[in-house]
Amino acid sequence: MTRLFGVIGDPISHSLSPAMHNAALRAKHLDAVYAPFEVPRRWLAPMLRGLVLAGVEGLNVTVPLKEAAVPLMHRLDPAAQACGAVNTIVVRGGRLHGFNTDGVGFAQALRELGWRPGPVRAVILGAGGAARAVAWELGRAAGSRITIANRSRGRAVRLTRWLRRVRPQVGVGVAPLSQVPLQGATLLVNATTVGMSPRDGLLIPADALHHGLVVYDLVYHRTTRLVAEARRRGCVAANGLSMLLYQGAESFRLWWNRPAPLAVMRRALEQAIQA
Ligand SMILES: NC(=O)c1ccc[n+]([C@@H]2O[C@H](COP(=O)([O-])OP(=O)(O)OC[C@H]3O[C@@H](n4cnc5c(N)ncnc54)[C@H](OP(=O)(O)O)[C@@H]3O)[C@@H](O)[C@H]2O)c1
The missing domain is CATH 3.40.50.10860 (Leucine Dehydrogenase, chain A, domain 1)
Structure with missing residues (x-):
């Protein structure tokens, strides 16, 4: 049957x-x-x-x-x-x-970019369900530092409280979207809906995208502006299709x-x- x-x-x-x-x-x-x-x-x-x-x-x-x-x-x-x-x-x-399976999918997508599991200095844009799955997965590696930058601060704070509870082995911080701390970061993840519309701009200043930063945009509909700009500046970058x-x-x-x-x-x- x-x-x-x-x-x-x-x-x-x-x-x-x-x-x-x-x-x-x-x-x-x-x-x-x-x-x-x-x-x-x-x-x-x-x-x-x-x-x-x-x-x-x-x-x-x-x-x-x-x-x-x-x-x-x-x-x-x-x-x-x-x-x-x-x-x-x-x-x-x-x-x-x-x-x-979102976390597993995310980890596998990063591996495709040459990423090796281990401690990470990551900035996650967004604090919704997708950001939660990404933070859970990145939090596997003890010694990681994960910063959540979200439009509404309250939601970012709730996510960090949760992350401290479920992944006590990682350092956790909150930043406003206007001051995303990318210096020293090795990974930037966009887990907002920004990029779903072709008219969407960048949430962060383009010149903060430095060489050596891996950029993963969960939006899977197109090569987003974030991914295009990151590649232009020498970053390894992909959209969310692989996840x-x-x-x-x-x-x-x-x-x-x-x-x-x-x-x-x-x-x-x-x-x-x-x-
Ligand atoms: N590739 C994949 O397999 C995969 C899997 C899951 C999700 N996704 C994608 O991930 C994205 C987020 O999904 P989700 O389920 O987490 O959604 P969600 O729970 O609704 O969260 C949306 C997030 O986007 C932020 N946001 C929305 N509009 C914004 C704007 N104009 N400026 C700044 N931030 C804005 C929200 O901030 P506030 O908290 O301030 O509202 C929130 O952090 C979507 O694009 C979804 O398609 C992809």
């Missing part, structure tokens, strides 16, 4: 995950489909029950349901537990196991217990973005 997987969110029609995962299923000759399901937040619990009853074996979870899904899981992996957000569900025997790919590959591995076909999935993502 054809096996069923999918992604839930609201809205969901823009999601690139169906293109990426259906390409992977085809490439691996798996008798399965991956469908988008629009799930309004207030209907999450009953719709999730319905999808499980209908035989769904695995789901991705996207905006605005990642946090709301947490209390509906029977088990959580450490990343989902710590971040308070689920982006992958594995269904086994009617029980829901929640994972968060999207690797978090999806990790979901695939969790569902199928085998490595994902990365090249096929990347091609599908690139084609879906251009469509």
Whole structure:
């Protein structure tokens, strides 16, 4: 029987995950489909029950349901537990196991840029859900220093309090967006939504982008101005497409217990973005 997987969110029609995962299923000759399901937040619990009853074996979870899904899981992996957000569900025997693969995806995307795991001096722009997953992942390395720069200071402070609790081995600071401390930093991550529109400018002065700085922009829709400017100034820089790919590959591995076909999935993502 054809096996069923999918992604839930609201809205969901823009999601690139169906293109990426259906390409992977085809490439691996798996008798399965991956469908988008629009799930309004207030209907999450009953719709999730319905999808499980209908035989769904695995789901991705996207905006605005990642946090709301947490209390509906029977088990959580450490990343989902710590971040308070689920982006992958594995269904086994009617029980829901929640994972968060965003951090793994981010780490893998950095490795693609030549990054080696270890202590880092990082500045993260943004303090939302994506910034949290990035901070959790970077916080693995004892001795790291992570500065959060966000438009609203209150949210940045909340994120740093959380980070000190879940990653006590790292140094944590807050900075205003107007004075982002990039001197001495080795990594800059944009985890804001700035860059999603082609009209968006830079959040930081371009001349702060110094040689030796690695720049990763979670926005995956295009080569953002930040990425273009960073490359122009000699930085290694990439947009968020690779993170999207690797978090999806990790979901695939969790569902199928085998490595994902990365090249096929990347091609599908690139084609879906251009469509
Ligand atoms: N590549 C991937 O796989 C991947 C995965 C997850 C997310 N993302 C991307 O990461 C980005 C953030 O996602 P999220 O889920 O963390 O969103 P979110 O929770 O809504 O957070 C949005 C962040 O952007 C900031 N922001 C919004 N507009 C701004 C502006 N005009 N100037 C300065 N800061 C602004 C917000 O600041 P305030 O707190 O002040 O509002 C907040 O820090 C999105 O572009 C998303 O597509 C990519």
